[in-house]
Amino acid sequence: MSNLFSRRNFRETGRSFFGTFGTLIILLAFLSPMLRVVTTALKTPEQVMATGSPVWPAKPAVLNYEGKDYDIYTVPTESGNRDLALYKKGREESIFLNPANPSEQIVWKGAWRTLQRSWQFSPAWDNFGEVWRLIDFPRLLYNTIAIAIISTTGTLASCILVAYGFARFRIPGKGFLFTLLISTIFLPGSVTLIPTYTVFAKIGWVGTWLPLLVPTFFANAYDVFLLRQYFLTIPREMDEAAMIDGAGPLRILFSIILPQSWPVVISVAIFHIVYAWNDYFGPLIYLSTKPELQPIAVGLSRFNGIHYTNPSLIQAATLMTMAIPLVIFLFCQRFFMQGVVVTGVEK
């Protein structure tokens, strides 16, 4: 009996091991581009171009001996591969030095041209400094953060009011208005783009942040839906008690509803900050002539247009663009996950 039990237990443990291990493999494949971004960002342009160079950031190893540099090669010997410095080149045999003990000379029979260079770990941190300067990173960062903060403020202020209206008030035609609101999610953006752009151009807003900021103060379907779903879960009795005490609708919103809704408010705020970080099309069309006002996504794409021949700089810039949203995510991931599940499941 106990034997059966332990065998079964053993099988369960084995399955858990393979299940977890398999998932880990999938995860590593899924995230592997990040690793490639990091390693490429730390390589010198020479290494990227060199065939046979290692995956990790490195430079060809050299030995400095008596004031001269000697290239180090990987030399196959009887005692396995050894990294040796090529001292005297010869067609059939060459003299190598042992880097650990340069006075020791080793004669190797064979054509040195067939040997592979030996590489030594050497991250090119300078790439980041170069990108920082070339792309004007502080400026891009400032623009992105400023746009994100202002548009998040607008989104929160407007969506909270609208969601409160939908969650708590009997309004004739409310069902129709709510359906209309949700259906805007399915509306192709291009059907409003041309007149909107033309009007913004006529009133001189093209080349400013206004087309990106002003519409956020007029609410959007996703965030209203998210907030409304949360407000609906707050018991009405609390509003009614406050109403009897003479609180008006605004007072109820600020002292009853909002204090209980901070998780969803934070969700919406973080979502919107990440959205602003990711936003590409709006800034592209409205700020195409004003590089000094562009946020980071547009800056990165412009940078690629100029420096596409230098992959290490592109990947360094890519890494710098990814880093901040990833850090925000890792600190606030709980709020992300909650928000997604509400919008997706309850529709």
Add this chain to the structure above:
Amino acid sequence: MNKSIKKFLDAWRSPLSRNEALWGLLFLSPWIIGFLIFTLAPMIATLGFTFTNVTLTQEEPLRFVGLDNYLTLFKDAQVWQSLLVTLKFGAISLPVGLILPFALALILNNKYVRGKSFFRTMFYMPFVIPFVAGVFAWGGMMNYENGWFNEILRMLGVQNPPYWTNDINWIYPSLVIMGLWGVGNAMLINLAGLQGIPTELYDAAQVDGAGWWATLFNVTIPMISPVIFYSLTLGVVGVFQYFMVPLVLNNGTGAPGGQTMFFNLYLYKTFFTFQNMSYGATMAWFLFLVVLVVTVVLFRTSKYWVYYAGEGRQ
């Protein structure tokens, strides 16, 4: 209709409910005003443009041209070509967009996978990476010379690995791969759907002797059909509007061989590059009508295959 008007008037006559309705409308007003200014008015203006010859520079005198723009649209080979491109891409991206998040959710919901919250966070994480950065990260993986895909293929003995984004046979899979990091949202929604399925159903299926696949098709998929419907609808709408990755990838040239000249990209170029407002507007309304028809058809068919557990029998 009469009934709702009557209800409306009744509500209006009572001062208390009129007061409530007025407050409510006041709170809704940011959205209502925004909808009128930024959605309804531009839509109507776009429709108006389609019957004129308006352009950004307006070299010819402005006039009413009737249905000329629509006739041009139906005779424009580039329009049909770009729709074909959009459909070819959708034929790959839609199934991947439905199956991959569902499969990941199944894995994360499996009892033999430990560390679920870690995996959930990690699979979701790349969702926050700006898609432009994703294009360059995956683009590096797909580099012909030193991308990891081809490094691995060469290690496995493949002599001529594909050129990925520069290969007309591999461009759509490449574009789908470039969008993989966005899978997190759909995965979480699928996962929440799976976790909402009552375990009694699985117990009952087991008693009936159903195997893994039978349970998947007879319990799991019907029970999360609302999630599938939601993903499918947003996916279809998304495919018709897809063009930003090709725009970043090769600056909207349509390379390789016009295979990335998506409908929306053609629309974008018609307006911003050729500055033809009226024709761009015609394409936009055409796109809107196509999306509308597809969405309505999807919603109509949903009652035959989407199962809402909460609603019961009618």
